[in-house]
Amino acid sequence: MLDEVRAILSDPGVLGEAAWNIDGAAELQSLGLNSMQLVQILVDIEELFGVEIPDELLAAGTFRTIESIVAAVKSAQSS
Secondary structure, X not given: OHHHHHHHXXXXXXXXXXXXXXXXXXXXXXXXXXXXXXXXXXXXXXXXXXXXXXXXXXXXXXXXXXXXXXXXHHHHHHO
């Protein structure tokens, strides 16, 4: 699932090819992500994994790292 999230982040409008080299625990906002990019990531994740991220997980911490995104997807899949 980490690679699927990296694929979303590797979109040229997000982080580009550099996303493939990001550690799963790296702070994504420190890499220059803005709020519009985070919304696009959310939409892409929900489409790719066929889940809806619940409102209570729509917080900055959910999208802090690749690992936190994966945890949110797993949580959404199990509900």
